[in-house]
Amino acid sequence: MNILIRNTKLLTMKKEEIIISNIGIVEDEIAFIGNVPDEFIPDEIIDGENFITMPGLINAHTHIAMSLMRNYADDLPFWPWLTEKIWPLEEKLEGEDVYWGSLLSIVEMIKSGITCFNDMYFFMDDVAKAVEISGIRANLSRGLTGEGRSDEAIAKLDESFKLYKDWNNKADGLIKVELGPHAPYTCDNEYLKEISKRNEEYDLGIHIHLSESPKEVEDSYKEYGMSPIEKVEKTGLFKYRTMAAHCVHISDNDIKILSENNVTVLNNPGSNMKLANGFAKVKKLIDNGVNVALGTDGSSSNNNLNMFEEINYAALINKALSNEPTDIPAFEALKMATINGAKALGREKEIGTIEVGKKADIIMIDIEKPHFYPRYNLISSLVYSASAADVCNVIINGKIIMKNYIVETINEREIMHKANEKAMELVDRIN
Numbered sequence: 475m476n477i478l479i480r481n482t483k484l485l486t487m488k489k490e491e492i493i494i495s496n497i498g499i500v501e502d503e504i505a506f507i508g509n510v511p512d513e514f515i516p517d518e519i520i521d522g523e524n525f526i527t528m529p530g531l532i533n534a535h536t537h538i539a540m541s542l543m544r545n546y547a548d549d550l551p552f553w554p555w556l557t558e559k560i561w562p563l564e565e566k567l568e569g570e571d572v573y574w575g576s577l578l579s580i581v582e583m584i585k586s587g588i589t590c591f592n593d594m595y596f597f598m599d600d601v602a603k604a605v606e607i608s609g610i611r612a613n614l615s616r617g618l619t620g621e622g623r624s625d626e627a628i629a630k631l632d633e634s635f636k637l638y639k640d641w642n643n644k645a646d647g648l649i650k651v652e653l654g655p656h657a658p659y660t661c662d663n664e665y666l667k668e669i670s671k672r673n674e675e676y677d678l679g680i681h682i683h684l685s686e687s688p689k690e691v692e693d694s695y696k697e698y699g700m701s702p703i704e705k706v707e708k709t710g711l712f713k714y715r716t717m718a719a720h721c722v723h724i725s726d727n728d729i730k731i732l733s734e735n736n737v738t739v740l741n742n743p744g745s746n747m748k749l750a751n752g753f754a755k756v757k758k759l760i761d762n763g764v765n766v767a768l769g770t771d772g773s774s775s776n777n778n779l780n781m782f783e784e785i786n787y788a789a790l791i792n793k794a795l796s797n798e799p800t801d802i803p804a805f806e807a808l809k810m811a812t813i814n815g816a817k818a819l820g821r822e823k824e825i826g827t828i829e830v831g832k833k834a835d836i837i838m839i840d841i842e843k844p845h846f847y848p849r850y851n852l853i854s855s856l857v858y859s860a861s862a863a864d865v866c867n868v869i870i871n872g873k874i875i876m877k878n879y880i881v882e883t884i885n886e887r888e889i890m891h892k893a894n895e896k897a898m899e900l901v902d903r904i905n
């Protein structure tokens with residue numbers, strides 16, 4: 475299908491400027507920006523005048539099926555939250571639950587302008603099916619926990635490579651499969667080394683949690699005499715494109731390791747605040763050449779999948795922490811949610827900016843609302859004034875996925891009720 479977005483306020487994210495322009499989409503790609511070529515015959519024309527049109531947001535760290543546990547265990551410290559509330563419930567999870575929980579999150583993400591997400595969970599076939607019917611883009615990894623070469627640990631790794639064979643580049647090329655060693659406290663050294671060794675044949679990206687809580691870091695120093703980041707470096711995993719969620723409690727040497735190994739930090743300010751895990755040193759990481767992307771984490775530690783909130787947090791918290799209002803200015807925060815996420819996910823040639831030849835993952839933000847007036851600086855308005863509810867149209871891979879606030883590929887109402895049913899059944903199973 476050919477789509478013409480006419481006369482819109484375009485933020486390509488390549489430069490810090492908004493231009494008035496047309497955008498042409500042919501099939502899944504951005505075909506032109508600017509003048510409409512004579513030979514271009516659009517099937518659909520969208521009037522872009524009252525919209526900021528920008529690249530879709532990339533949620534660089536999440537566990538989408540955890541929407542089933544939204545508001546199930548709140549106001550708890552990190553460790554009891556995870557080990558006493560979440561893990562016991564996850565033991566009772568079934569594939570169908572994950573399927574409906576995933577769809578619930580996908581509707582929520584589309585409605586708030588997220589066009590691509592990076593997910594680590596289990597029953598990943600069901601997540602992939604939800605991705606396929608909704609038309610969203612995703613990097614998927616089967617979460618890996620275990621010891622050495624135990625049958626259970628190896629079976630999970632085998633499952634990861636099966637997921638790769640079944641789903642990588644499938645669903646119109648929307649899915650990319652990676653490996654998800656959960657964390658250095660849930661995977662022992664031998665298992666991390668095994669994951670690294672087995673991956674030599676595949677060279678998949680690595681999605682891991684690192685240095686999230688003070689306890690994790692203290693335990694690591696006590697047990698191994700080194701930080702979690704130093705420990706993981708020794709397993710060889712960083713030779714692959716690595717995405718490390720959190721990295722909150724880190725030393726200067728950790729930053730050096732992250733920078734030297736081109737590890738992207740996936741910053742989740744909402745989750746870190748809610749679980750009282752602290753604040754990542756975003757400015758310092760960026761100044762030291764580390765790519766920092768933004769994520770929501772799961773809906774049980776946030777409790778939503780709203781990247782506008784994370785963008786706002788990223789810009790505000792880092793100023794408050796350093797007492798320096800020029801830290802993480804608006805455009806930087808937006809980069810964290812777009813191009814930096816694309817780099818993290820190994821997709822910078824595909825998405826993250828609006829450029830001719832890239833995939834058409836585009837969102838249109840309705841600015842005919844009081845909080846967008848006066849219009850001194852629309853780039854700032856996206857960070858400090860906009861909300862997820864302002865996202866009006868969403869295009870992914872050249873397909874219109876949401877039009878005029880209505881998601882077209884999947885049925886929002888059915889999904890909400892079905893997911894609720896599955897959540898109630900799940901909780902019944904532990905009682």
Ligand SMILES: N[C@@H](CCSC[C@H]1O[C@@H](n2cnc3c(=O)[nH]cnc32)[C@H](O)[C@@H]1O)C(=O)O
Binds near residue numbers: 537657
């Ligand atoms: N337990 C699974 C795989 C884990 S998937 C990813 C895991 O990350 C967990 N998780 C979610 N948020 C966080 C977080 O902030 N820190 C650490 N783990 C988290 C989540 O509950 C889920 O168990 C198995 O081995 O079969």
Ligand SMILES: [Zn+2]
Binds near residue numbers: 535
């Ligand atoms: Zn997480």
